[in-house]
């Protein structure tokens with residue numbers, strides 16, 4: 001079994017490498033042989049510009065400092081949004097009166113995309129960091145809430161009955177059955193929310209900023225520098241991918257019981 | 263025999279139990295006027311055809327669900343809700359998948375505030391009793407079906423309840439594991455005597471296990487007939503008397519269908 005998972009992982013990695021390679025190849029061909037090349041840089045140019053930007057600064061900083069600033073904006077408020085989302089989602093999923101109060105409001109706010117929040121965020125928090133944090137918080141909060149809610153809703157009533165029979169109080173049932181039972185759902189939410197919060201950085205840095213990967217994209221658009229736009233895109237893609245991998249590893253360490261090994 | 267000594271007192275007294283489920287499409291009466299007494303340390307089997315209301319009956323008797331009419335007294339106390347003076351082994355095992363074997367077995371004492379060293383010792387005793395020594399740190403999904411039911415039995419025992427209810431605990435097991443578990447449950451019961459109410463739709467299993475069999479009718483479920491089983495243990499499935507009784511109960515059950 002261990003051998004099997006290792007082998008399937010190896011297969012997965014190989015498939016990923018091939019699919020990325022084919023994608024880059026098509027992109028390269030399209031920019032070399034069609035008129036797309038006039039509008040858009042090829043992957044060779046984009047990737048070499050990306051690696052060059054580690055040494056040659058874009059605007060004030062090299063790329064890794066931009067990434068650092070964006071992460072400083074995203075990570076803390078992703079965490080705050082996730083914690084708030086877990087608390088609201090689980091209590092809403094388990095306690096009917098909480099759902100009756102918050103669910104309608106939540107369902108109305110949920111379909112609103114982050115960009116639509118920008119004007120409101122600016123009114124509430126000004127054009128400084130506050131409104132950026134707010135957008136990132138929202139992206140995390142919405143996704144985590146909805147998944148945690150589904151998790152608490154899916155609580156097995158037989159396990160609840162079992163806990164009652166064993167002598168657990170209502171609060172103990174909440175902490176020892178509802179909460180752990182929701183963990184797989186919460187992690188699914190955390191995963192989606194992390195991508196979503198990270199992607200929101202572009203919208204967030206549209207609100208006045210002078211650094212960050214979102215800023216690279218926005219300022220390069222203003223100066224018509226399509227190579228730098230793609231450097232920003234590549235940076236967001238790669239960092240997003242790394243964050244997703246880290247999240248998956250965290251889940252694998254914390255949630256051992258969902259894996260079978262016989 | 264020693265029955266006189268340990269079967270004197272009535273532990274469960276159920277009077278006029280009925281259960282009606284009501285939903286949008288109307289109401290169904292699943293149980294109709296069940297009266298039942300179970301004596302201390304008795305091994306009672308409730309036997310009935312599939313979907314006849316066995317789970318409903320044992321849920322009401324144990325207090326997992328309220329009765330529509332009638333009362334259930336356990337040790338003289340009327341029960342209205344689930345509580346740790348009763349143990350329940352579920353048809354679906356219902357183990358906590360995020361807890362290890364130890365975590366599952368010590369769950370009852372833990373939520374009741376028993377201190378760690380004491381509950382660990384108790385849990386270890388019952389883990390050993392059901393034959394799971396060495397698997398304390400395994401998670402349920404790492405265990406076979408039979409082992410999972412052993413955990414369920416140890417968990418129910420670990421609260422040291424007055425009565426144990428078991429709802430078709432071996433229903434999902436293959437025949438071989440099932441025979442083994444039947445021997446095991448008798449061994450466990452003889453080591454740690456408790457009153458057991460055991461639900462099954464398997465007549466052979468009931469005759470192998472029970473001091474007394476209560477045969478149920480189809481829905482709405484009533485008590486059809488009772489059989490006292492005096493065969494000495496361990497019982498032999500191929501004994502002529504065993505087979506004759508099996509024939510008799512099977513015929514009786516077929517009539518209810």
Ligand SMILES: Nc1ncnc2c1ncn2[C@@H]1O[C@H](COP(=O)(O)OP(=O)(O)OP(=O)(O)O)[C@@H](O)[C@H]1O
Nearest residue numbers: 283290292311312313314315316317318319463481
């Ligand atoms: N909550 C409920 N609401 C409505 N009807 C129910 C409910 N629970 C059970 N029933 C009905 O009661 C009848 C008996 O169900 P029950 O599960 O008690 O039977 P059972 O003898 O345990 O079945 P099995 O042999 O499959 O374990 C079924 O027809 C079922 O549809």
Ligand SMILES: [Mg+2]
Nearest residue numbers: 316317353430
């Ligand atoms: Mg049943």
